[in-house]
Every structure is written in structure tokens, then in C-alpha cells.
Amino acid sequence: MCDYSLAHFPNRLAVKGEQLVIHQFPSQTMGLAPVRRSWKQILFPPTVPAICVPPGARLFLRDIPKHLQQSLNVDAVEEVIFFQKSAESFIYRDAVRFANGREVLIQCLRRGQRVDVLSLCGVEVDEEINPDEAAFTTPRALVID
DSSP states (O other), X not given: OOOGGGTTSOEEEOXXXXXXXXXXXXXXXXXXXXXXXXXXXXXXXXXXXXXXXXXXOEEEEOXXXXXXXXXXXXXXXXXXXXXXXXXXXXXXXXXXXXXXXXXXXXXXXXXXXXXXXXXSSSEEOOTTOOTTTGGGOOOEEOOOO
16 A cells, blocks of 8 residues: 555556665655656656555565664565554554564655565465366465464
8 A cells, every 4th residue: 555645646556576665755755666767757756656565565675774673673684564554544554564573664664775576465376386276276375473
């Protein structure tokens, strides 16, 4: 999802395999934006689209600042799950959850941090499934403790 404060900016859904960056929008809200920008977006920053990510998406978060690494007990690069902390209006709610269960709002991440979109949902299907057996196979869910 995109935080409420990014609703008035151009936006679109993330794409699996896409590289994104933490971007500070003119509203001062931190959000996800494309790494590669068009000339129009460079010359007119308000045209940078907010990239929306659905809850449950798996992301690869890079360049985690030292102070967050220490306070969250994580490495500089971590796989995370995107989620919304609340359904409440008018508060920042977009966040990521680390494998160790620690959570951080997107607002607390550093501008310029790189993010890779690994998948847009928390369910993965085995790629080596025999097509004849596929009808009888259920996807394996991504379990978060």
C-alpha cells in the first residue's frame, strides 16, 4: 500500500524484480520510488511516482544504517516482509518486519536506501512441480513468527 500522505502523488503498483529506493516526497513523507527516473521526474520532482507495495510482499532491504542495525539486531542487508501497522487513518502505517520479528516504519528508514521487490505476496508456489500434480498441490505460505 501507499501511506495516506502519498495518496495525492502519482502512484503505481510495484513489479516483482523491480529495484526501488526510499524517497522523501515533497510532503516530507518517506516512501518507495523507482531507482531509475525519467527526465521529467528529474526536472519536476513532484512527478516521481510513489510505488505501492501490497501487504505480505517480500522485499530485500539494503544499506540499513548502523544505528538501525544495532537497535533492531539486523545486518546491513535483510529480507523483510512489507505490512501495515494499522488501518487507522492519518498516521504513518507502512512498515517492514524482519525475520527476527522486529518492525520499523518506512518513515524511519534512510533516504536513498535500496529495496528489491522479491515477490508481491507472501505465498510462493514450487517451481519444480509436475504440471499433472499441480492441481493437487497447495502453495506453501510464508510463515512469520
